[in-house]
Amino acid sequence: MNKVESGHQVQHNSLEQKNYSMSEKLEFSKQDRWEGTQLTEIVEELKLTADTVAKEPREYIIKGEVTAANLYELTLLPFEISIDENNGRLVLGTGLDTSAAHDWNFEAKRRPERAKVSFHTHPVIDGVAVNTPSLNDLYIQLTRAHNNLNTSIIGTQDGLLVFTYYLDSADSVATQTAEYKKMSSAVDEMQSLQKKLYAHQINFAEAVLQQRKLFEESGLLVFEARWDESEKIEKVLDMFR
C-alpha cells in the first residue's frame, strides 16, 4: 500500500513539473522575437539606427513576405545585409561595408554555407556600385556547391544578380571539369586583381569594373534583374518563397 502511494506521489509530481514548464514555454512564445519581425519593420529600424548597427551587428528572423521594395531599401544602407534560410526561417543579419558578417560572428559567417536561399547586399562604396561578387563570395559559393546549393543572390542599388556554381554528380567528368575550370579561373583572376588593388596599381573603381567584366565572361552570372524589371525581379523573389 505504501509503495503504491509513493508511486502515485511521484507521478503526480512529475505531471506538475510538466504543467509548470509548459506554461513557461507559452509565456516565451508570446514574445515577438520567436515569431519574427516583418521585413518592412526591420528596414525602418535599421534606417533609424544605422550608426549604431554599423558597430553592433543585429540579427532578425523575418516574418512574412520579402518584397522588392524591402530589398532595394536594404541596398541603400551603408553596410552589407545578409538574408539566409536557416531551419526553414529567413534570418537577416547586418555586417560591415565590405563584409556580410562581422569577423568574430562565426555563426553568421557560416550561415550561407547551408542556406537554401542565400542573399546579401553590396552597398555603394566611395561612390562605386559593387555590382559583382567578391572573391569571398566565390569561395562561399564553392562551399555551397558541395552542399548541393547552386546559386547565390546579390542585391545592389541597380538590381538583383544571381550567380551559380554547382557540381552535378550526374554530369560527365568532362562537364564537371569544365565547370570547375570556370570557377577556378575566375578565382585566380580575382586574386590577381585583389593583389593589384592592394599594391595600389589600380584603384577601387577600376578593380570593380574589371571584376565585373571577368565575372560576366566567366559564365558564372546566370541572371540579372534591374529594379524596374518587375517580372524578372519576381523570378528572384520566388527563390525566397
Ligand SMILES: [Zn+2]
Ligand atoms: Zn559579396
